Amino acid sequence: MIILSAAQTRELDQATIDEQHLPSAALMERAATAFTRWFFGRLTQEEAGEILVLCGPGNNGGDGLAIAHLLHQGNYAVRVGLLPAGKYSADWQHNRRHLPTAVPVVEITEGQLPDILPGTAVIDALFGTGLTRPLTGLAVTLVAHLAQAKARVIAVDIPSGLFADAPQPLGSAVVRAQHTVSFGLPKLAFLLPQNADFVGEWHLEDIGLSTRFIEGAATYWHYTDAAAVAQTLPARPKFSHKGTFGHALLLAGSRGKMGAALLAAGACLRSGVGLLTAQIPSLGYGIFQISQPEAMCLPDPQTDFISELPDLKPYQAVGIGPGLSQNAASLAVFQQLLKEAVASKTRPKGLPLIIDADALNLLGQHRELLPLLPENTVLTPHPKEFERLTEPARDDYHRLELLRDFARTHRCLVVLKGAYTCLATPTGDLHFNSTGNPGMATGGSGDVLTGVLLALRAHAQLPAFEAVRLGVYAHGLAGDLAAAETGQAGLVAGDLVRHIGPALATLTARPAF
Known part of the structure; x- marks a missing residue:
């Protein structure tokens, strides 16, 4: 619409x-x-x-x-x-x-x-x-x-x-x-x-x-309703295997913030990724393996934060930021990721990245890294994080101008989170989302969104824009389904993870008859 x-x-x-x-x-x-x-x-x-x-x-x-x-x-x-x-x-x-x-x-x-x-x-x-x-x-x-x-x-x-x-x-x-x-x-x-x-x-x-x-x-203003994303997610072929739906890498977690990594991982798994590997600080290894047994886990040599970037060859998409921390070692990992994710013969458009939370804050502190963003990188800031990437907005209309200019300049997809979450595209279009509710204003909701987007960007059949628009809509719809059970005040981010599967089910294409 x-x-x-x-x-x-x-x-x-x-x-x-x-x-x-x-x-x-x-x-x-x-x-x-x-x-x-x-x-x-x-x-x-x-x-x-x-x-x-x-x-x-x-x-x-x-x-x-x-x-x-x-x-x-x-x-x-x-x-x-x-x-x-x-x-x-x-x-x-x-x-x-x-x-x-x-x-x-x-x-x-x-x-x-x-x-x-x-x-x-x-x-x-x-x-x-x-x-x-x-x-x-x-x-x-x-x-x-x-x-x-x-x-x-x-x-x-x-x-x-x-x-x-x-x-x-x-x-x-x-x-x-x-x-x-x-x-x-x-x-x-x-x-x-x-x-x-x-x-x-x-x-x-x-x-x-x-x-x-x-x-x-x-x-260039659009409103994403059910009709816009209906049957966006392809039906799974009968002879699919785990490699069909992509292998994603999640770089997340630090002391006191392992919950963010767990929520992002759970959401990624529930969003249909074929394989998920998570690089986390070693303090979180036990709880991660118990909480997310479906994921593979790479414990970092450092106990409290991530200090190393694994080989990126196996992965179709990388998410970074939930609970990451902003220390020097994590900054070095982020810089290395940006440099290695650039376009190559095997990946003409670069490795798909989803950048959230502390990774966004690191990017805001080091804007010299912005030119390194691969085309169609996905950034998921809330308004304050976006301000750190650009400048304070005079009002909401000015913020939309800044959002549109930023996405065009850096050839990226920016998901400005909030009520009617706004997706800005490299072409300068702005897509406002119709799903979601105030119950989602709770810690961890953004980490869940990162996981959803990571899974959908690893999906080879989904173009970047369609994957992100679908992910934003499904995330909000999961919130609406969850609120119907818990009420808005009782909703927590873990409820979103549980409802991602049902939300995506309503948006999956039917097999051809």
Whole structure:
């Protein structure tokens, strides 16, 4: 699924109107119908109580008027507050004329703000994606009044005052919604942490927008849903053997951090790797062999950290970083790995690498190593680790610019972890992930992701981008499956490992019939 800019969204609406020979008011009616269908499924008349629909002068306000009409037809108690303006859109005027006289309507003024009792269901249809400047005047007063009322706010398409694809000026007025019901495609603004308090929980409703326009639209923003990764993982041939699915090497662990190595190894094994070898400090040898008997183990000569790099010839992919530590010996191993993983006759694109945790921190401390990254190296930073690789971001939008530039410059795949984990590609595309939940905000989740990606990058049949996108999605899906059992608060990283297999099973291609 793609993500469009605000300008492209308007073009999409027009393309839909032109292709389907619709009056523009008919498309507005579709949106209103989709919104009310969602609303009816959430709140009965008794639960909703009296509903206040706040309508601005443009097409978002026109949506609100149509919604008020449909709510009235559904026997909901509804009233409308109109934000006055010198000009109203044609479709606004159409829906105003058709609003039943039985629906109370009041024009809002500075001296006559609508009464809003705590808990009132308020539908925000003041301003939509066409907004190009911060709210001013009476609109600001109304937003503040709404915030003080402690109402239940549902935004139509986007919270009023929020830009769809750019940051707000600091301190500008934006409606804070508990739910946002949008149409067709997600907005970039929905996916960024700085907007979470405005957007609340967002929902997409289908209104039959032009598939031709969507398929031909040029954008580098994408949203990875189930359809994007369905059947990405090839079915296992009947005569497969352990060599079919790759031999991976994991460089991980140090004193006090052996758990990270164990989680990464367990996730790699559960993600279908054929063979796994782990180089770990010797203090962890016993517990590793007991906890992960399916893996081969190379104990390092050093007790507390890794100091040697094994021969890389047997391996199809290498993961480094979980629990590694940042001492000089581990840095030397990391440097040697980068130098030996470069392209060769047997590996034209270099040895696939997954770099995480302490290895990322070492890379941030020694940016002179960045040119050594083989093409399609996978980096998995959280925002703070990414900042160490680049620079502090002014806001979430600036961070996306830094992410995109970094991936293009270094020809790598960067997985910026968090809600809606964002995968940046060497071509400059950004892919936001749809799976996962706040229960995954727990120690070890990133180590599990490293193991998943390591297994999938060792898989010869999966191109780099497809392997990483699949791994990120499956990791989040494992979190969703685990949370359904444990609840979010009770989820630990080990639960993710247990659910990786079932998650991947839903994404595996079926054998040809």
